[in-house]
Amino acid sequence: MKNNLSNMMALDIYLSSLSKEDFETVSSKIDYDSSKRLPLMSWDIYSDSLMLKRKKAQREHDILKVRSLAKKLNWQNDINAIFNEQQFEAILITDIDQKIIWVNQGFTAMTGYSKVDALNKTPHFLQGPETSNDSKERIRAKLNAITPFTEVIINYRKDKTPYKCEVKIFPIGNDEATHFIALERQVS
Structure with a gap:
């Protein structure tokens, strides 16, 4: 000994x-x-x-949940390709009208909002006074074009503190887009 x-x-x-x-x-x-x-x-x-x-296990669990939703909603996208080599803390899934239908635990950890707080709202509820109108316009245009994109935007936590958020959005669905997946992380 x-x-x-x-x-x-x-x-x-x-x-x-x-x-x-x-x-x-x-x-x-x-x-x-x-x-x-x-x-x-x-x-x-x-x-x-x-x-x-633990982080790796949580990531795998989150991806498994998204795959389960993909099967249930008959998405034809390659879910593995969406997550391949992507860094993220939070995952949001919205319908085509951008109403949130699912968030992971990372969303709660990053924003302070629970799943119940977020469901059926649009991600707009995370925005505030310092959120750039230019960023919002670029996001709106790319969502309307149904194209994958990356944008950095100032969002706000539940306690009203701002943070810079990198958002990677992917349209998903079958013959046409029915939902969006947003992979988000705080950046400096």
Whole structure:
């Protein structure tokens, strides 16, 4: 036990001496046995690893829910292609009239609004005084053109604080668009 503790302390000292890039590379390769006691820095690496696994699982769960909706609503789009290599925190699905029919938990985490708060509203309810009219016009034009696009817009959380939001919108449906998927994330 004493030797094991010395090894873990040496690991902590080694890890604390690394640059951020080297630390991320090395820490991702450390295999953790959660039944063993770990020093503080080792615990930080373990918890970071666990958080990344949770985020990945949540992402997979969200995509699975969207696939389920796609099947139910007979969408012909390649859902995997929509999500492929996309970064997002929130997912909103609206009908063709832009009424929200589904949001993921990431939407609540990012905006403070629950699913109940958002359902049957348009994403316009997230806008406020600093939201650019030019951004709103570009979004409206691209939605009317039924074309995929990316836009950055100032939105507002439930507590009224503004944030910059990157929105990637994809029209979905069968022979013609019946819904939109919006993948959103906060940007600086």
